[in-house]
Amino acid sequence: MSRYSRPRSTFNRLTATAIATVACVCVSATTADATGTDTEPVVSRGVTIPAFYTPPTQLPAANGALIRQEPLPLGLSLPGLDGRPLPGTATRLMYKSTDSSGDAVAVTGAYIEPSAEWKGGGARPLVAVASGTMGQGDQCAPSYALQHPLTVSGESLSVNYENLAIYRLLATGAAVVIADYVGLGATDRLHTYVNRVDEGHALLDAVRAARALSGTSLTSASRVGLYGYSEGGGATASAAELQPTYAPDVQLAGTYAGAPPADLMAVMKGIDGSILVSALGWAINGFSQTYPDLADVAEANLNDAGRTALADSSTMCLGEAMIRYGFTRSTAWTTSGKSITDIIATEPRAQAALDEQRLGTLKPAGPVRLATGVADDIVPHAQARQLAVDWCRKGGNVTYAAVDLPNLGDKILTNHLAPLIADQGAAISWLTGRLKGEAATSNCWTMPFQP
Numbered sequence: 053m054s055r056y057s058r059p060r061s062t063f064n065r066l067t068a069t070a071i072a073t074v075a076c077v078c079v080s081a082t083t084a085d086a087t088g089t090d091t092e093p094v095v096s097r098g099v100t101i102p103a104f105y106t107p108p109t110q111l112p113a114a115n116g117a118l119i120r121q122e123p124l125p126l127g128l129s130l131p132g133l134d135g136r137p138l139p140g141t142a143t144r145l146m147y148k149s150t151d152s153s154g155d156a157v158a159v160t161g162a163y164i165e166p167s168a169e170w171k172g173g174g175a176r177p178l179v180a181v182a183s184g185t186m187g188q189g190d191q192c193a194p195s196y197a198l199q200h201p202l203t204v205s206g207e208s209l210s211v212n213y214e215n216l217a218i219y220r221l222l223a224t225g226a227a228v229v230i231a232d233y234v235g236l237g238a239t240d241r242l243h244t245y246v247n248r249v250d251e252g253h254a255l256l257d258a259v260r261a262a263r264a265l266s267g268t269s270l271t272s273a274s275r276v277g278l279y280g281y282s283e284g285g286g287a288t289a290s291a292a293e294l295q296p297t298y299a300p301d302v303q304l305a306g307t308y309a310g311a312p313p314a315d316l317m318a319v320m321k322g323i324d325g326s327i328l329v330s331a332l333g334w335a336i337n338g339f340s341q342t343y344p345d346l347a348d349v350a351e352a353n354l355n356d357a358g359r360t361a362l363a364d365s366s367t368m369c370l371g372e373a374m375i376r377y378g379f380t381r382s383t384a385w386t387t388s389g390k391s392i393t394d395i396i397a398t399e400p401r402a403q404a405a406l407d408e409q410r411l412g413t414l415k416p417a418g419p420v421r422l423a424t425g426v427a428d429d430i431v432p433h434a435q436a437r438q439l440a441v442d443w444c445r446k447g448g449n450v451t452y453a454a455v456d457l458p459n460l461g462d463k464i465l466t467n468h469l470a471p472l473i474a475d476q477g478a479a480i481s482w483l484t485g486r487l488k489g490e491a492a493t494s495n496c497w498t499m500p501f502q503p
Contacts, residue, residue, distance in 0.1 A: 116260020193237030209371025252290030306486025358385025
């Protein structure tokens with residue numbers, strides 16, 4: 053089986069061009085044995101992916117079970133006065149999860165044991181961080197970016213903008229585990245971008261994997277929090293919804309979901325024609341692995357330019373994707389000249405696939421802080437606000453924060469990134485309060501008065 057193929061003929065037909073294009077920039081690893089031994093490394097857009105990221109052929113039975121681990125040198129680290137590195141000591145992880153098809157899957161990530169003491173009382177807590185959009189190439193994986201905060205090759209450009217939040221969390225004394233998501237880093241498949249079940253499961257299983265590590269300061273009494281913005285906000289929102297049934301052993305003290313993509317049709321309209329239009333290709337690439345009906349619709353409607361764009365973007369990180377495809381409209385990728393969202397809206401099979409991704413149909417576990425930029429035009433404000441309304445109606449303990457900033461430029465990502473920075477301190481402060489055991493009071497009653 054090819055590195056990026058799945059046992060579904062529709063996806064294989066759709067990605068025939070993609071695989072040929074990827075072959076020009078990416079060398080597939082030979083099949084790994086049960087211990088993960090390889091004879092040939094994977095190279096993605098000029099970046100050699102460490103052999104660690106190639107999953108073994110046999111996976112453990114338990115979700116969250118560790119498959120392998122190794123020390124992870126942090127790219128941004130300083131020696132501490134007491135001899136311990138700042139902000140902490142990192143371990144690269146691979147662990148078992150379950151994808152949205154119910155199949156076992158290997159996920160990679162990283163755990164960081166902080167050098168700072170936890171002064172909030174009780175055992176040191178754990179925060180599972182879900183990264184924002186990094187891309188779809190394996191070299192874009194958040195755990196790889198911890199070691200290489202800036203990756204620049206002749207073909208790839210990746211910046212680990214999540215370090216600011218991760219290091220701020222570590223400074224509170226909380227331990228941090230980062231999930232790479234399904235197929236991001238792990239070289240056996242494409243990243244299933246914004247697939248709510250895959251991402252929610254991967255994040256909850258990252259907590260289980262961190263608990264399974266030996267030699268950490270975590271205990272059975274360690275409270276657990278979730279932190280994520282944008283794609284990460286969707287992942288934390290999903291994890292909070294799925295926790296009661298998928299991971300009842302992972303009790304959540306608090307969840308921060310910033311700019312969550314709750315309604316993918318609305319988000320696809322937001323990113324179409326923007327600097328982040330490649331995210332539309334990442335979503336189609338990922339969902340085509342899971343939904344044969346969506347793969348059929350894409351196969352029937354994409355033109356040669358669309359097929360090439362999806363294949364090309366499948367190995368890209370955020371940086372080169374914005375440079376190469378920024379501000380392209382999806383009408384240039386279809387045989388009819390219609391936008392991809394307009395095509396999906398007229399195809400019940402494709403619409404049904406995206407409807408399964410809708411957040412807000414389940415009550416979130418534990419207190420949740422949902423923040424959204426009022427001027428956000430990439431992950432539109434209205435659909436994120438609607439998620440808060442839906443959760444409130446289900447009796448969720450929701451703290452809703454509308455981040456009201458001036459319009460900083462249409463479709464250029466500034467209206468999406470500014471709330472991330474402006475709200476980050478408040479978000480971490482709120483989450484730290486939950487990790488200390490402080491109660492959260494829902495402000496759902498204010499929704500009629502908030503933008």
